[in-house]
Amino acid sequence: MAEATVAVPLWAWGAVGGVIAVMLAVDMLAHRDNHVIGLREALLWSGVWIAAGLLFGLVVWFGLGAEPAVAYFSGYLLEKALSVDNVFVFALLFGYFRVPAGYQHKVLFWGVVGALAFRLLFILAGAELLERLAWAGVVLGVFLVWTGCRLAVRGKPDVDPERNRVVRLFRRVVPTDARYHGDRFTARVGGRRVATLLLVTLVAIEATDIVFAVDSVAAILAITTSTFLVWTATAFAVLGLRSLYFCLAGLLRHFGYLRYGLAVVLAFAGLKLILAETPVGELPVWLTLAVVVLSLAVAVGASVVAARRAR
Numbered sequence: 534m535a536e537a538t539v540a541v542p543l544w545a546w547g548a549v550g551g552v553i554a555v556m557l558a559v560d561m562l563a564h565r566d567n568h569v570i571g572l573r574e575a576l577l578w579s580g581v582w583i584a585a586g587l588l589f590g591l592v593v594w595f596g597l598g599a600e601p602a603v604a605y606f607s608g609y610l611l612e613k614a615l616s617v618d619n620v621f622v623f624a625l626l627f628g629y630f631r632v633p634a635g636y637q638h639k640v641l642f643w644g645v646v647g648a649l650a651f652r653l654l655f656i657l658a659g660a661e662l663l664e665r666l667a668w669a670g671v672v673l674g675v676f677l678v679w680t681g682c683r684l685a686v687r688g689k690p691d692v693d694p695e696r697n698r699v700v701r702l703f704r705r706v707v708p709t710d711a712r713y714h715g716d717r718f719t720a721r722v723g724g725r726r727v728a729t730l731l732l733v734t735l736v737a738i739e740a741t742d743i744v745f746a747v748d749s750v751a752a753i754l755a756i757t758t759s760t761f762l763v764w765t766a767t768a769f770a771v772l773g774l775r776s777l778y779f780c781l782a783g784l785l786r787h788f789g790y791l792r793y794g795l796a797v798v799l800a801f802a803g804l805k806l807i808l809a810e811t812p813v814g815e816l817p818v819w820l821t822l823a824v825v826v827l828s829l830a831v832a833v834g835a836s837v838v839a840a841r842r843a844r
Contacts, residue, residue, distance in 0.1 A: 539601050541761040549589075549765055553649075556585065556772060561642060567635040567716050575779035582773030586613075589769055593762070600818055604757040607822040608766030611756070611802075613777075614795055614829050615749045616770060620778045622741055630734045636716050640731065641775040644738045648774070651743055652767050655750040660760045670806045673751050677803025680748050685796035699740035700733065709733055748799065755802035756821050790839065794832025798825050 560578075564570075586609055594602035623644075627637055662669040703709075708727040714720035718732035753763045801824050805816050 539597055539759045539762065541597075541759075546761065549768075553768055553772065557642075557646065560775075564638045564642070567639060569634045570638055570779040572780065575776050578776035579773055579780050582769070582776055586769035586773070589765060593765075601757075601759065601762055603818045603822055604759070605762050605766050607756045607818065607825055608753040608763060609770050610822070610825050610829070611752055611798060612749050612767050612770035613773070614791075614798070614825070615745065615752070616774050616777055617791060617795075619742065619745050619774060622745075623738060623778055626734065626737055626741065630730060630737070632731070632734055633713065636713070636731060638775060638779075639716055640735050640738060641778060643735055644742065645771055645774055647735075647739045648742050648746065648771050649768055651739075652746050652750055652771065653764060655746055656754070656760055656763050656767065659750055659754045660758050660763070663754060663758050668810075670810050673754065674803040674806030674810075677748075677751055677755060677806065678800050679803075680751075681796040681798070681800030681803065684792050684799065700737050703728075703736045704733065752799055752802040755806045756818065790832045790835040791829075792832075794828040794830075797828040797832075801828075 590602055590606050590609065593605045623641070627640075632640065659673070663673070708725060709729075709732075710720065710722050710727045711730055713731055714729045716731065717729055718735065719726055720729050721727075750763070750767065753766060757763060801821070805821060809815050
């Protein structure tokens with residue numbers, strides 16, 4: 534891919550990492566009192582995170598050029614749209630574990646930190662595979678097409694933590710207490726240190742998010758194999774996941790057709806990877822952005838119309 538040749542100095546990686554660390558620190562300090570996040574506050578923070586993501590896209594535009602910027606915005610929009618699916622699952626997990634509203638932001642905060650770490654590993658590994666193995670693009674493309682088809686036909690996602698292997702292994706290896714101890718992840722009970730139910734919830738969210746990470750990272754790598762563009766698009770989209778949750782958790786029933794739009798986007802990303810290994814060659818990045826925007830717009834529009842008719 535042409536975008537893979539974009540040269541980014543090491544200091545740029547360090548600068549972006551520093552900005553992300555500062556933004557996370559500010560967010561943590563702003564919510565250190567574990568207050569319940571209201572809709573107004575969630576919308577305000579969502580605006581801040583979205584503005585940061587769009588501003589960085591402009592930095593890419595003026596610093597690296599138009600084509601890398603389009604690739605960044607395509608990846609950012611795709612990851613942001615896929616985050617809506619994460620929000621639905623997080624809401625189910627919080628309901629299952631009956632997490633107090635005041636503690637949910639803390640769980641999501643550390644969940645986002647873990648999500649960033651796992652996604653960085655997946656991005657580096659995925660880009661390396663695509664660079665070294667010619668057939669890796671076809672395999673990844675088939676995987677994305679299959680994922681898109683599965684997303685279109687699946688029913689309500691199964692998020693029973695008792696059937697999650699990671700959660701079951703964690704409970705088997707780490708002593709746990711099936712209670713909350715304030716906002717602490719660990720507590721001393723009966724003379725020994727144990728994991729609280731809040732930490733079990735965090736483990737369940739991280740384990741579930743890894744599945745989402747595989748799909749989203751693969752889809753963005755279909756747009757560009759530039760690790761810098763993929764990482765920054767993913768990071769700025771994921772940073773706003775907490776605020777997005779508090780904005781959308783109670784409104785998800787109005788987006789019934791969104792999964793079909795996401796299915797089209799994932800399938801198209803897979804097709805793009807497959808075609809890149811054929812005489813057809815690379816599809817232009819602007820076409821990817823157009824497909825992402827149009828698919829999501831139609832899906833959201835259809836969802837809104839259906840919700841109004843159902844009233």
